Amino acid sequence: MITGFSHRAAASACSLCVAGVLALVPATSTAGPRAGEPAPPAPRAAMPGPSLLYDSGTQVRLRRDAPEVPEVSALSWVVADAGSGEVLAANDAHRRLPPASTLKTLFALTVLPTLPAGMKHTVRNEELADIGAGSSLVGIQEGRAYQVADLWRGVFLSSGNDAVHVLAALNGGWAATAKQMQAKARSLGALDTHVVSPDGYDEDGQVSSAFDLAVFGREGLRNRDFARYCSTAQAMFPADGWSFGIQNTNKLLTGAGGVERYPGLIGIKNGYTTNAGNTLVAAARRDGRTLLVTVMNPQRGGSTVYDEARELLDWGFDAAGRVDPVGSLDGLRAKPRRTSPAAPVAAAATSRPADDYSDWTVPAVVAGLSGLGAVTVVLRLRGKGRRTTRD
Incomplete structure (x- = not known):
């Protein structure tokens, strides 16, 4: 009471x-911002549906008129829009599998910015030591000087593990480069990748995923040198007093081996090892849109990795705008910390920023x-x- x-x-x-x-309560105005003040933020768009990329099996959100996703044999695959980062469809996107030479995309992202393309280097014997048995090679010779650009063409076109070893030596060594690659993967939100051998050679514990490889491919296309190397079909490689031709091993790019070249293909990187089977990261552009596909370990032999990449690219271009994304390649990327200017002493004593009182x-x-x-x-x-x- x-x-x-x-x-x-x-x-x-x-x-x-x-x-x-x-x-x-701060006053509001319907007359718009005062002169010199920024306009209020526009209303936010509706949030997309939750990511389905950690779910098993094929994930896709088809609208009524969208085409059906093709049935492919790959253990894991992703179709994504390189511009927006939206994943249009995927199958076991985060399944951890041996990546083979597609891991060279992460190697290039890590090392390309550190070495000037025009720099010359004379190869030492110790730089070619410990190359795995059966590795693909471009044919680097001890005691010969090469430009860094030559070495990168050896990496992207011939998938040369000898070129990777020399570049890693210039970057501070094999172990240091693997550690840097691991840090780079984490910074990009590629959390499935564990780097043991920078060239992608089969090693215990070395894994990546279709999601991570798509992240690396997309990031690589933002680098002018990476994009140029990965889209080069043929080049000349120096030798003693002469040079010889090398051809990109990505058959979707060259049309070699009975595989029809894919229209608008940009590149990126293919690979093969006993444990990984065939792997491929490919990008193509059509009607102003760039799509990425990753295909890991198709269960049929021959040129299946290229056939299935072709089917997925065709589907992606046909379905674009008629499916809702099942996730984003930016979904796991570390968010940059926001820093604000020092607040006045009076404002610093409160829990609210100074400009809240403006x-x-x-x-x-x-x-x-x-x-x-x-x-x-x-x-x-x-x-x-x-x-x-x-x-």
């Missing part, structure tokens, strides 16, 4: 409370404090008149 508190006093005090609270005026603060005073009066009167009873 509350006594000793008149209704008139309560109404008067409450009016002051309301006025004080309203005064504390719309407060002196009259508003005075009125607000008056309202707070009225609240105090009400509480004190209520406290004096309150009686506590116990059962």
Whole structure:
């Protein structure tokens, strides 16, 4: 029971409370921003559905008129839009599998920025040591000088593990390069990748995923040198007093081996090892849209990896705009920390940024404090008149 508190006093005090609270709220205007002030942010678009990329099996969100996803034998695959990063469809996107030479995409992302393309280097014997048995080679010779650009053509076209070993030596060594590649993968949100051998050679514990390889391919296309190397079909490679031709081993790019060249193909990288089977990261452009596909370990032999990549690219271009994304290649990327300028001392004493007070005026603060005073009066009167009873 509350006594000793008149209704008139309560109404008067409450009016002051309301006025004080309203005064504390920054004023809004319908007349638009004042001169020199930024416009308010536009309304946010509706959020997409939750990512399905960790679910097993084929994941796709078809609209009514969208084509059906082709049935392919690959253990894992992804179709994504290189521009937006939206994943249009996927199958076991985060399944960890041996990547073979498609891991060279991460190697290039890590090392390309550190070595000038025109720099010359004379190869030493120790730089060619410990190359895995059966490795693909471009034919680098000890004691011969090569430009860094030559070595990169050896990596992208011939998938030369000898070129990778020399470039890794220039980058600080094999182990240091593997460690840098691991850090690069994490920074891109490629959390399925574990790097043991920078050239992609089969090693215990070395894995990646269709998702991660699509992330590497997309990031690589943003680098002008990477994009140029991965799309080069043929080049000349230097030797002693002469040079010889090398051809890209990506048959979708060259049309070799009875595989029809894919229209608009940009590149990127193929691979094969005993444990990995055939792997491929490919990108193609059509009607202003660039799509990426990753295909890992098709269960049929021959040129199946290229046939299935072709089917998935064809589907992606046909389905674009008629499916809703099942996830994003940016979904796991580390978000940059926001830094704000030092706040004034008075503002720093509060838990709110200084610019939260930018719309407060002196009259508003005075009125607000008056309202707070009225609240105090009400509480004190209520406290004096309150009686506590116990059962």
